[in-house]
Amino acid sequence: MVQQREKQFVERNVAKETIGMKSNHTTEERKRQLREELKRGYEEMAAINLSIVGEMFQIETEAEFSLLRQVSGV
Template sequence: MYVGGVFVSDNTKRITVSLPQHLLNEVDGLIKRENVNRSEFIHQATKAYLREKKKRQIRETMQQGYMEMAKINLNIASEAFLAEEEAEHTLDRLVSGV
């Protein structure tokens, strides 16, 4: 159904949003350039904001995981280095007969 020239589905809820005048002026300027109404603009802006927020959260989670794995990998590398040193020392002893 159309309400005020805007298509509204059964899933759509009408809300009221308060914005400072300067922000509303900026929104209205974009609306004119993009040839959409306020509802569609707010819909698109909200979807874009949520999408970016999810991406940021995923990046932060991955960064935290990489930092945790870096510590683990450093420990593994240190252990491997010590094992290689020990193996090399053992090989030197076996070859030299000492």
């Protein structure tokens, strides 16, 4: 009787440890996936932001030349 209870106790603890290990693995896998998703998102936004900066630089340059022409009377 005592041996049977000890065996059940050990089996339950092993089962709990296994569940805990699976849970930890799942959590770590989700963290890894989230990092990858964030990395891709930042890389995509970097390309978009670079494009916007290029367009804005051209607009700012044209505005500056236009202002200089107006100020100088040309």
